[in-house]
Amino acid sequence: MSFHLNNAQQMAINDSLLSLTERERKYLNNSWAETFSKKIFPFIKEDRFSILYSDNPASRPNNPVNVYFGLLILREIFNQSDEEALNSLMFDIRYQHALHTTSFQEQPVSKNSLTNFRAAVYRYNQEHGIDLIQQEIEAQAKSFSKLLKIDGKTVRMDSLMISSSCKKLSRLEIIYSTVARLIKVIDKNTTLPEYFKPYLEESHYNDTIYRARDKDLNTRIKKVLKDGVRLYSLYRKDKEIRKTKEFKLLARMLKEQKGKSSKHISPNSLQNPTDPDATYRKKGKKKHIGYTANIVEKFDDNNRMIEGYDLQKNTYSDQKFAEDTIKRLDKGTTALVDGAYYSEDIDKKAKDKGIKMVPTNLVGGGKNNNGDKFEIDEKKHLVKRCPSGYKPINSKFKEGSYRAHFNKKHCNDCPLRKDCPVIEQKKSYFLKVSEKTLHRCRLITKMGTSEYQELAKKRAGIEGIPSVLRRRYKIDHLPVRGEVRSKVYLGFKISAINCKRLIKGLMNRPKEGLPALLFNHLLSLFSFQRTYRVKFAA
Numbered sequence: 055m056s057f058h059l060n061n062a063q064q065m066a067i068n069d070s071l072l073s074l075t076e077r078e079r080k081y082l083n084n085s086w087a088e089t090f091s092k093k094i095f096p097f098i099k100e101d102r103f104s105i106l107y108s109d110n111p112a113s114r115p116n117n118p119v120n121v122y123f124g125l126l127i128l129r130e131i132f133n134q135s136d137e138e139a140l141n142s143l144m145f146d147i148r149y150q151h152a153l154h155t156t157s158f159q160e161q162p163v164s165k166n167s168l169t170n171f172r173a174a175v176y177r178y179n180q181e182h183g184i185d186l187i188q189q190e191i192e193a194q195a196k197s198f199s200k201l202l203k204i205d206g207k208t209v210r211m212d213s214l215m216i217s218s219s220c221k222k223l224s225r226l227e228i229i230y231s232t233v234a235r236l237i238k239v240i241d242k243n244t245t246l247p248e249y250f251k252p253y254l255e256e257s258h259y260n261d262t263i264y265r266a267r268d269k270d271l272n273t274r275i276k277k278v279l280k281d282g283v284r285l286y287s288l289y290r291k292d293k294e295i296r297k298t299k300e301f302k303l304l305a306r307m308l309k310e311q312k313g314k315s316s317k318h319i320s321p322n323s324l325q326n327p328t329d330p331d332a333t334y335r336k337k338g339k340k341k342h343i344g345y346t347a348n349i350v351e352k353f354d355d356n357n358r359m360i361e362g363y364d365l366q367k368n369t370y371s372d373q374k375f376a377e378d379t380i381k382r383l384d385k386g387t388t389a390l391v392d393g394a395y396y397s398e399d400i401d402k403k404a405k406d407k408g409i410k411m412v413p414t415n416l417v418g419g420g421k422n423n424n425g426d427k428f429e430i431d432e433k434k435h436l437v438k439r440c441p442s443g444y445k446p447i448n449s450k451f452k453e454g455s456y457r458a459h460f461n462k463k464h465c466n467d468c469p470l471r472k473d474c475p476v477i478e479q480k481k482s483y484f485l486k487v488s489e490k491t492l493h494r495c496r497l498i499t500k501m502g503t504s505e506y507q508e509l510a511k512k513r514a515g516i517e518g519i520p521s522v523l524r525r526r527y528k529i530d531h532l533p534v535r536g537e538v539r540s541k542v543y544l545g546f547k548i549s550a551i552n553c554k555r556l557i558k559g560l561m562n563r564p565k566e567g568l569p570a571l572l573f574n575h576l577l578s579l580f581s582f583q584r585t586y587r588v589k590f591a592a
Contacts, residue, residue: 059100059583060118069157077078087148089557090124095154097197102190106174116164122171123190125163130527130550137169162434171575172542179538187545188363189199195361195552196264202559206354209361210390210513211379213372214520215337216365216540217530218344220329225316226275230262232307232327233282236289236300241295250285282308303327321369331537333367345540347529348375351516357559358515363548365541376400376411383409390513393417393508413501414510423475425487426495430456437485441470447482455488478570479493522548 074082082088098120107116128149129139143149143161150156179185225230237253240246252258262274284490286304289295303324310323325343335342350362362382364375380400383389385408396413399501404411404563427441435451437458446458459482465471476483487495500506523529527547 055116056109056111056113057101057104057119058115058121058353064301066552070150071156074147074373082148082151083150086557087152089155089560090128090152090553093201093556094127094194094198094553095120095124095152097194097470099193102186103175106178106186117167119152121162122167125149126171126546127170127549127553128152129168130546131554133526133528137165139168140165166566172539175542176538179542183543185538185545187542190400190459190547191545191552192362194549195359198552198556199359201556202357202359204352204354204357204359205385206352207384208354208388208390208512209350209352209383210516211264211348211350211375211395212392212513212516212519213346213348213375213394214523214529215335215340215342215368216345216347216532216544217342218326218329218535218540219532220326220343220535222343224263225311225319226271227263228324228326229275229278229282229311230259230309232300232304232324233278233285234259235327236285236298236304239298239300240285240289240295244292247288250281253281263535279308279312283312288564300327303330305331322367325577328370329535331367332535333369335368343366345537347544348372348379349516350379351519353373353512353515357555359555360552361517363544365537365544367537372398377403377454380404380407380409383407385409388412388455388509390414390510392513398493412506412509412513413497414513416498416501422495422498423487423491424473424495425472425475425485425492428458428485428487430492432489440464440476440485441466441474446485454490455486458485459483460485520552522551527551569583 057186061264071079071082084191100119100123103119103123112172125139125143126132132139132142134142140161140163143153143155143163147156150158150161155161175186200296232251237246237250240250241254246254262278275359282304286301286308291303295301300348307324307327310320319447323334324330325332325334332344335346345365346368348362348366349360349365352359352361361381364378366375372392373396376389376391377400379389380403387408388410389404390412391414393415395414396411396416401411424441428437429439430437436458437446437449437456439445442464444460444464446460449456451457459479460476462478462482465474465476465478465483468474475487476485478484501510527550529547532543534543
């Protein structure tokens with residue numbers, strides 16, 4: 055199938071829009087479909103997906119990619135299944151108007167179109183490591199920000215845990231399931247040794263996992279692991295079996311489980327063979343199996359738009375997300391984050407790129423030992439004066455810490471002695487403060503200012519997104535498994551949120567003046583062709 059752009063649509067004589075009454079047309083123009091048709095659909099960049107198709111122009115042309123992409127967004131906006139979205143496109147003129155298909159005799163989407171499109175995107179991502187959906191949605195979000203005139207250079211970040219739809223298994227169940235799945239594959243392709251045939255019986259699973267109470271759990275784990283090792287040894291030289299996903303999972307499981315106690319199993323280990331990408335993480339008092347997502351939102355006083363997102367295994371830390379995001383932010387951006395994203399090293403990387411990190415709190419608490427009250431020259435690495443203005447007897451910088459001795463006669467009667475971090479020694483008072491502690495104390499002092507707190511308050515606006523993704527978009531109940539597939543579904547949910555914000559933002563704008571209204575009216579009367587490409591002035 056070759057790729058062809060769906061650049062424009064010639065309105066046909068039997069276009070369904072022409073059969074609408076004036077009243078029906080008025081309602082359609084005032085609906086979400088009009089905004090989607092004019093402000094969202096034109097921004098879908100079809101040629102980004104041309105690499106998914108054949109470069110042979112003689113092969114059958116593809117159905118419009120922008121219709122697929124737009125329908126997948128509408129599917130998420132209205133919380134539909136693929137079948138429900140297809141039915142809406144076929145029988146709801148609002149969908150057809152939004153996707154510019156009112157003149158099609160047959161709607162250009164069939165039963166498996168959306169599934170096949172997503173499958174092509176999955177394959178390309180797995181082969182090349184490029185997420186076309188993420189590229190398109192983030193480019194789209196930047197265009198939406200321009201339409202809403204979000205001109206500020208302030209972003210805020212938040213992360214959320216996303217549960218895998220796979221069943222939570224015990225250690226014994228993980229080992230057993232991995233072994234049993236490979237045995238079934240071997241049985242279908244070649245002669246299975248008699249020893250392993252009990253694994254094919256339905257009762258064997260329950261007998262091993264639940265009914266063998268007379269045997270110690272560790273004994274059962276060792277028994278199934280031993281069977282796994284034996285199976286691996288028998289078929290590791292079989293070229294066909296070695297290629298299977300089940301054999302690779304067995305090899306991974308043995309490497310992670312063999313010879314280890316439960317306490318020493320890595321959080322990155324296999325949690326369920328039906329979702330090999332899912333990992334384990336304990337956050338607070340909650341245990342999670344699945345993934346973690348990061349959201350980057352650009353905003354001003356009137357509007358907001360999610361301009362960046364990512365999904366990784368749930369062992370991926372917020373600080374790693376922060377490092378990834380810094381690489382993509384523009385110079386002069388202010389990033390509002392919580393304490394989990396912040397570290398001194400990350401702050402330094404941000405400053406090197408001209409980005410200001412504003413943490414709303416700090417991991418480990420915000421206790422200040424008042425080390426920042428001392429006058430310290432960081433270029434010369436010297437402690438120059440104490441908070442009361444006295445010079446030290448001596449000062450040096452050693453092993454990443456500032457060290458200084460102060461005269462006892464100055465410190466004994468000092469009114470600030472109670473809150474001072476110096477330690478009394480035999481001949482003097484001693485100050486030792488590390489460079490990191492000094493910077494942390496300075497940040498804590500800065501965080502106490504009203505100006506800083508006013509800016510930090512603005513981060514709270516992003517904390518509603520995880521709740522919306524869970525309640526409205528059922529992010530913890532995805533119909534797919536695997537990191538790549540889950541990220542694609544997350545992307546369309548993010549796009550749905552952005553599209554709804556754009557529609558709401560444009561509808562809430564002040565009404566246009568008479569010249570603009572007259573121009574738009576004449577344009578709608580005399581335009582017989584819809585142009586899909588929208589360009590901004592440089």
